[in-house]
Amino acid sequence: MAAAEPVSNPEAVFRAFEGTTAGNILAAMALSSWVRVYPGAELEDRPLVTRIARRCIQNRRQILASIPAATALKLTFLAGPPWDKQPWKTILADNTPTAEVAFPLLLVQGLEDAVVAPEVQDRFVREKR
Numbered sequence: 001m002a003a004a005e006p007v008s009n010p011e012a013v014f015r016a017f018e019g020t021t022a023g024n025i026l027a028a029m030a031l032s033s034w035v036r037v038y039p040g041a042e043l044e045d046r047p048l049v050t051r052i053a054r055r056c057i058q059n060r061r062q063i064l065a066s067i068p069a070a071t072a073l074k075l076t077f078l079a080g081p082p083w084d085k086q087p088w089k090t091i092l093a094d095n096t097p098t099a100e101v102a103f104p105l106l107l108v109q110g111l112e113d114a115v116v117a118p119e120v121q122d123r124f125v126r127e128k129r
Helices: 010-016 021-037 046-053 060-075 088-094 118-128
Strands: 002-004 106-108
Touching (some): 010 021, 010 088, 021 046, 021 088, 046 060, 106 118
């Protein structure tokens, strides 16, 4: 199995960017996917979150297109960290790997990654050996 820059600790990523426009974009993408998978997970600002999640963030133009909706989320749903409340707290824990990896895993991580911090991935690798 291989993983390219996976988020081994989503809470660390969310907290590192908490309250920022980039953090709101990342949170919207995660929450949008989780709301489709977890019954009972609801978003009060689902249209804004969905609008952000439908966009890519691979270049400046794509990121800039998400800024208005991400800024609006600061005033509403993401004004307080959703991962501190249920059901998001449990969903976040469910999406954080905790068990040892029982099979060979190739983890690829860029040292200049500005979102998924290399030191978080290093810690994950050390803990899962």
